[in-house]
Amino acid sequence: MSPITPGSRTSPPQPGNLTLLSTDPAASRGGRATGATRRPAEDAFAADGRSTRWADHREARRAELVRIARRTVHHQGPDVSMEEIASAAGTSKSIVYRYFADKTGLQIAVAEAVVLQIQGALEGVLRVAPTPREGLRAMVAVYLEMIESSPHVYAFVTRNGSVESGGPLGHFLDSVTALVAAPFARGLTETSDDGRRTARRPEAEPADATSARIALAESWAAGAVGFVRGAGEWWLAHRDEPGSPDREELTVQVAAWLWAGPVGLLARERRTDDAHPPTEAGTQTSTAHTSTTQEDR
């Protein structure tokens, strides 16, 4: 492959922002020299053209590498080495390492691309049928479609390389969780389950209650994503066995479960008791206290 000269201005610098969910601290691992730190455009000094001239080229090249990595993973499986990816890109490892700090950086970049695509698909569906019920079903559908259409990329993106990558889940699942939590948290405050606004708690809510409600939404979202993940991976492994549902059946089933669970429960308890915090502690709160693990023996 001939070297891409910066003057050629090959492709437009990739749609929207790749920094979705940039609040994540480890997102900075994505690229070592993305330019956000040393771009002199906002600097006091005038922009040195020798520095700025590579900006869009870098972006394009990086996106290209992400694309190639994704394709390679799709074909070769999630265990591809960096050398394989580099040679698939017609270059050598050092180039890849120039754009991504390490392998998890590349993984994060691929995950961001996939999340962006999921987000797009989701928005497309929701623009057609914007009921919350349908939104949930669309999320499940999109997730399962993705998992089926490219299980290798899914595995690559889902896998968490080491512990020290911020959260315990990979960034992909984190992003998806945030994607799911946002409308749910909104619905938790504003809308009822039939889509009509009810103006719950319009004002004068203590701050800790707010954060508790947000935490509630996030924990549910994490669990819901986990549910879809678990059911999806189970299905991926068992879908050839007799009696296993096909994707659409599973989609409907999982969406129904999730819908009947938290959303319906919240709607029900809101209908009956509003001041009561939504822990639904109807049963006793005594934990098992079985002291399950004694690792230190």
Add this chain to the structure above:
Amino acid sequence: MSPITPGSRTSPPQPGNLTLLSTDPAASRGGRATGATRRPAEDAFAADGRSTRWADHREARRAELVRIARRTVHHQGPDVSMEEIASAAGTSKSIVYRYFADKTGLQIAVAEAVVLQIQGALEGVLRVAPTPREGLRAMVAVYLEMIESSPHVYAFVTRNGSVESGGPLGHFLDSVTALVAAPFARGLTETSDDGRRTARRPEAEPADATSARIALAESWAAGAVGFVRGAGEWWLAHRDEPGSPDREELTVQVAAWLWAGPVGLLARERRTDDAHPPTEAGTQTSTAHTSTTQEDR
């Protein structure tokens, strides 16, 4: 540590069978010389004393290594190398590799130990309060207790090394899923949600309907485990933030969600419609068909 000579008969050879869920194909990876293949007791030849002499020593040593590995992971984190584990055991890598085929074999063995422990704790709780509702709560509680008391071991056991390890989930999650699916599948056929027997479909059910019901139970179990996993890992990462619930609150919440979801849904639809398959396809079945991923571009 002094070498354990085979005649010493140190510890009893670990309670019950370690071959829990031995239907799993990759469970044979657990140990290269566990004896299932070359134990001469069932062989045509008479038991050679020189061979049988080591049998219990092997078992004890293996269990000891599992214990040490677990302890080491608990302290050093899930990224310990085999050499670290070996030196923690006061020996060298080759010994470890004599008892475990590879690192995932060791991982599986540790996972089996943990699952065994979870199972024991679960049975203890259920012997006290054997209602299904309480069973679900106990499962969630045990899982979250484990995840909290030793996140490193949890991470070690949960992580799936490569793709070619049978299922996409690690054996730990597979085992836990089976653990959860079993009572649920039983309850799906026999008991109602209030614990009274209803004798549903006593006979003359087509075989495919049976397998479909089993698949339904398993998919729900996989999803439920995923839900607990997702919520638990989210909680592990966010529990220090304001508004986050403590473990007991989360336990109650998650159990309520899961209970209200599938179990309540099944109970509800059983109450209304029995012949109708439990997909609850009240809404339209048209999938999104957004064709989310095009990896091959």
Add this chain to the structure above:
DNA sequence: CCACAGTACCTGATACCTTCGGTTCCGTGA
């Protein structure tokens, strides 16, 4: 105003280091 030297950055390659999973070999002891 313009050519030329210098500079800043990129590309691509090869060799190298380190870590770690896994294997081989050999001595030893019951």
Add this chain to the structure above:
DNA sequence: TCACGGAACCGAAGGTATCAGGTACTGTGG
């Protein structure tokens, strides 16, 4: 003779260093 146990060894993979180019921007002298 058999298994044990240690230590050296191997190969793969992530990641780094350094090299030789190459191209466009910048400044300065004629």
